[in-house]
Amino acid sequence: MKIAFYGQTINPDFIEELLQLFNRLKEKQVECFVYRPFLEYMQHDCGISPVITGLFDNSSDLPEDVSYMFSLGGDGTFLKSFLMAKNGSIPLVGINTGRLGFLSDISREEIESAIDDIIEGNILIDERTALELEIVSEKQTELQYALNEIAVTKLDSSSMINIHTYINDEFLNTYWADGLIVATPTGSTAYTLSVGGPILTPDSENIVISPIAPHNLTVRPVVVPDHHSITLHVEGRGLHYLASIDSKSEPIYFTEYLKIRKAPFKVKTIRLKGHSFFSTLRNKLMWGADKRN
Numbered sequence: 001m002k003i004a005f006y007g008q009t010i011n012p013d014f015i016e017e018l019l020q021l022f023n024r025l026k027e028k029q030v031e032c033f034v035y036r037p038f039l040e041y042m043q044h045d046c047g048i049s050p051v052i053t054g055l056f057d058n059s060s061d062l063p064e065d066v067s068y069m070f071s072l073g074g075d076g077t078f079l080k081s082f083l084m085a086k087n088g089s090i091p092l093v094g095i096n097t098g099r100l101g102f103l104s105d106i107s108r109e110e111i112e113s114a115i116d117d118i119i120e121g122n123i124l125i126d127e128r129t130a131l132e133l134e135i136v137s138e139k140q141t142e143l144q145y146a147l148n149e150i151a152v153t154k155l156d157s158s159s160m161i162n163i164h165t166y167i168n169d170e171f172l173n174t175y176w177a178d179g180l181i182v183a184t185p186t187g188s189t190a191y192t193l194s195v196g197g198p199i200l201t202p203d204s205e206n207i208v209i210s211p212i213a214p215h216n217l218t219v220r221p222v223v224v225p226d227h228h229s230i231t232l233h234v235e236g237r238g239l240h241y242l243a244s245i246d247s248k249s250e251p252i253y254f255t256e257y258l259k260i261r262k263a264p265f266k267v268k269t270i271r272l273k274g275h276s277f278f279s280t281l282r283n284k285l286m287w288g289a290d291k292r293n
Contacts, residue, residue, distance in 0.1 A: 002031040006081040007038040007072035014097040015046045017108045022050035024115050059086045068093050078103040079246040088267030102189050124271040129184045130263035137256045144245050148187030151244040153179030161236035179212035182260050197221045230260040
């Protein structure tokens with residue numbers, strides 16, 4: 001079996017578990033391929049040099065028969081790893097070395113048993129919808145992908161922006177707000193949750209459109225089927241607004257517009273048996289903290 005490892009940094013108190021993880025895979029005769037910057041980080045900052053088979057800098061460097069990609073970190077690391085995993089065609093295993101961890105939900109206490117289950121195939125594979133973003137300008141178009149959400153926000157600290165929104169080229173609304181979030185079911189527990197959006201189960205075939213601090217208080221999140229396309233034309237002061245695609249952001253000229261649709265692929269994620277979306281909600285959102293529940 002071949003496994004790829006993607007990471008950026010880890011908490012210092014996770015170094016021992018990380019070394020045990022690599023040693024466990026070595027015992028199981030698993031071939032390990034590590035993201036080059038992460039290996040350099042482990043060597044220089046963590047003082048460990050695990051036995052590995054090879055390195056990769058991007059998805060094209062990986063062998064075709066890699067079985068899984070382990071994402072070591074929090075949800076931010078996980079969101080970057082799916083692009084490295086050939087746009088999610090390699091199933092992703094999220095090991096949580098961070099804090100909340102909706103996507104990276106395998107805890108340090110579960111690592112040893114999780115390795116055994118993964119090698120034995122005693123796992124479940126969920127397929128998650130991703131979004132395709134087309135940035136359209138007069139000269140060219142550019143495609144990018146998001147697993148959680150695509151958001152547009154103002155760059156100016158005071159003035160709102162106008163976001164003219166179309167569903168399948170039919171006008172929906174002009175949002176006068178600080179911004180707008182277009183989220184997948186996976187992203188429904190992320191940014192859009194903080195602005196009052198609904199929680200969707202990962203297998204929901206829907207997209208959530210949620211305004212950020214709208215001027216009109218009657219404006220509320222809208223859920224549409226994921227086979228619909230969404231077009232955003234943004235107006236405001238200055239030259240740019242900000243487009244955030246999961247964990248990265250870039251300024252976009254007001255003369256450019258965005259077309260958002262369901263990506264032509266699904267992202268595969270590993271779930272341990274005994275884990276469920278609803279138990280994760282109760283755990284991560286501390287729904288049982290109130291003893292009356």
